[in-house]
Amino acid sequence: MTKSPFRPDDAPDASVLDMHRTLIRTLERRGLLRAGLTLGSLVMLTGCDVKRPEAVEEALLAISNLNDRVQALLFDANKLAPTYPASMILRPPKFNAYYDVTDVKPVNGATWKLELGGLIQNKRPWTLQDLQALPQRSIVIKHICVEGWSYIGGWTGVPLRTFLERTGADLRAKYVAFQTADNYPSSIDMAAALHPQTVLALQYGGQPLADPFGFPVRLRTAVKLGYKNPKWITAIEVTNTYPGGFWESKGFPWFAGM
C-alpha cells in the first residue's frame, strides 16, 4: 500500500490516548473552566504582542473552537455566496502567501501529480490532464482575506464534490485536507467541500492559473476566508482526524466560514 503523504514516518502508537485517558479528561475540564473568563478580561487580553499566560491562551483556544462549532451549525449547505459579472474580475488577481512573491517555486505541470490518501476508494494519482478532462465549473466570487482586503476573481475548475465522488471518497467523513508544494497544509469541513461553490481551480479569468496563483491546481471556495484556499495542491486526504492547517497552528480559527 502506498504511504499517505499526510502521515509522519514514525507514527505514535494510538494506545497512548487510552493509557492517559484520565489525564486528558482532566485537561478538558480545566479548559472548560478557563473558558468562563469574563468578556471584559478577554478583550483586555487579546492584544497581539502581549505574552499571555498559557492558561488564558487555552481559554481563548477553547472559545475559538466553540465558535467553529457554532459556525458549523449555522452553515447552510444550500445557500450560495454572492456572484458577480465577469466584467468585475480583477486581472491579475492579488498575490498573497506567507512569503513574498520572489520566493514562489513554480510547479512543473507536466510532471505534477495529485496524490490521494485517507478515506478514498481509488487512490491512484491524478495528472493535470486527468483533472482537465472532468466537468468544469466557472464562478465569479469575492476573495475575502482575514487581513481586511478583498477582490472579485473568476475561477474555473472541477467542483470538489465531483472530484470526491469520482474517486470514491467517503462523503460522510469530517474533513478534507490538503498538502501543497509550498508547505502550506490546510483543511476544510466536508460540508464546505461539497458546496457547489467549492472548486479545484485550474483557470483564472479563462486562462490557466499563473505560477504565483497556484498553478496547476488550487482550492477556491466561496464559503471560507482566503487563508482556507491552499495553492499548488499536491495531495488530498479525506479523514475523520482533525488535520489543522498552517495558520490554524498559529492560533487562527479553523472553520473560518463566511
Place this chain on the structure above:
Amino acid sequence: MPHSIPIVVATAIMLAIAPACAQSPMPGGMPPPAGMSLAESTAMRFPQPVRAGDLAHRLILQPVESQIILGRVRSVVRNAQGDVSVVMNFGGFYGYGGRLIAVPIDAMVLLGDEMEVVAYTPKQLAAFATFTPDATTPVADDTILKVGLAKPSH
C-alpha cells in the same frame, strides 16, 4: 445556548481584532537588491499582464506596514526610448493634490487593485522632476503591460 452568547460575542470581538494579528512572517514589496536593474527587479516578481487602462486611478502605496498612500495613477506614458512610466501625483494628502511625477513601471508592483513603488523611497521620489508630457506618448488603454507582483506589506 443562552450561556454561550457572551462567549460568542467575545470571540466575535477577537475576530475583529484578528486582522492586526494576521501579518505574514515575511514582508512584501522588498526593494531590489543593490546593483539590480529595474527590469531584473520586475523579472523576479513574476510579471503579469495588465491592461494599461485598468491602472488608471489606482492608489499607489509605500511598501511599509502602515501602507502610506503616496498618490494615484494619473496616466501611463512611453518615452522616446520605449520605456513605460506611470504618471502619478505625489506629495499630496491621501492620494489627492501634489505634483505629477513619472515613475518607471518596473519600479512598481501590483497589489491587487493597488500598486506599490518598491524601487524608490519617498525621499527619492520627492527628488523626481515634475512631469511634463513633452517627448512622451500616452500608452493606449488596451495595451497589455507586464508588471511584477508583491505580497501585501501589512
